[in-house]
């Protein structure tokens with residue numbers, strides 16, 4: 230039985246995964262040009278200034294694309310097939326990839342408003358993967 | 368007068384399921400065929416470019432190949448640019464001969480991806496393209512990543528599943544005229560739309576094949592034409608553009624580097640898309656080809672699908688495309704997949720394409736893309 234490809238945090242990403250385990254979505258923001266970025270890096274990919282700061286993100290965003298996966302990458306995902314992978318543009322600008330859960334996965338549409346939540350910690354490093362659910366109606 | 372690099376040899380092995388084949392055996396066979404095509408001896412080769420392998424992976428594949436084949440060239444290197452590798456190797460070989468570092472560069476790739484890997488292992492190996500922390504944990508596959516591009520592109524430009532299917536049908540129509548193609552049974556848009564979903568909106572017949580096979584070309588200095596056997600094909604222009612590696616970090620889901628890569632190649636060749644007689648464009652999925660046809664400038668946004676449905680990509684159409692059958696109907700065996708497009712362009716320009724020949728083809732465009740429309744490389748080739 231092959232396991233899922235669990236993230237292995239490193240110096241660039243540890244703060245992100247710590248945040249997820251605490252139910253908090255974190256992004257980096259450049260202290261020099263102010264750009265928010267994801268995935269995390271040791272520098273700002275826009276102006277190349279070192280050591281961007283971490284901040285708590287809103288967790289709100291919109292679906293920019295989605296796909297329902299019928300053939301999984303490995304048997305580890307077979308039990309969940311078909312499942313929806315989406316790219317979500319966060320209010321802060323960066324895009325993240327997540328699975329859609331709950332009603333958000335029923336008939337996803339581009340531009341649907343979603344909120345980021347977190348799976349229970351799992352895998353050898355206790356990773357809480359982010360997911361997205363439908364945003365509450367305003 | 369500007370000295371152009373020339374392609375003096377081009378060949379591929381049989382493709383499809385080749386039981387008993389090995390990765391290096393396919394490399395050697397393709398190399399021997401390309402050398403024979405050029406009328407050159409192994410000892411004439413002073414440069415070698417290889418790619419990568421799934422079945423016999425190695426840190427130094429060019430050295431592995433040279434040892435296996437029995438040559439000790441002055442220059443060798445391996446290039447990893449996913450599906451762009453075939454074109455990137457051709458571009459690099461052209462630079463090596465133009466700079467005077469090499470006289471005859473052998474570009475060779477091959478893999479026994481079908482018989483040497485189980486289907487599950489092939490899917491798993493390809494999924495490693497995803498970001499290890501921010502994409503793969505969500506269960507993505509390459510079709511899923513291209514499915515995300517397809518969904519966004521269809522939303523923005525109004526492409527439909529029928530338009531995607533038209534890409535696969537055009538390739539299959541060409542393949543029916545190519546006795547070497549892996550898939551030759553005629554196919555309709557309805558057949559594509561009836562195939563099962565792999566990752567929505569992409570269905571099985573929106574996806575490329577998995578094949579065994581190898582391909583090779585010889586790129587030579589301009590004045591070497593007199594040493595070789597056949598009509599030399601000039602490398603008139605080359606270009607590249609890389610905008611990202613992982614889709615999560617792509618600057619856009621609907622605008623990709625193929626536009627700049629192609630513009631560079633057209634500019635260096637001094638031609639425009641309208642001048643091209645035949646195109647061989649990377650088609651890992653139907654959406655890959657559709658995005659590239661529109662981004663490169665062969666069709667306006669939203670028009671490639673309707674044009675393909677009306678026969679624009681077939682012989683006699685405005686842009687005969689993937690005349691060998693492409694990755695969806697000819698074959699796809701790793702880095703050789705992109706080299707098949709180059710080999711086919713050479714055959715078209717030499718007038719050797721038999722039943723699938725584009726009449727009086729003088730100018731060809733070849734394009735490769737690697738990753739998720741991440742790395743792009745374009746070539747403009749022409750009759751000398």
Ligand SMILES: [Zn+2]
Nearest residue numbers: 259262273276
């Ligand atoms: Zn910055």
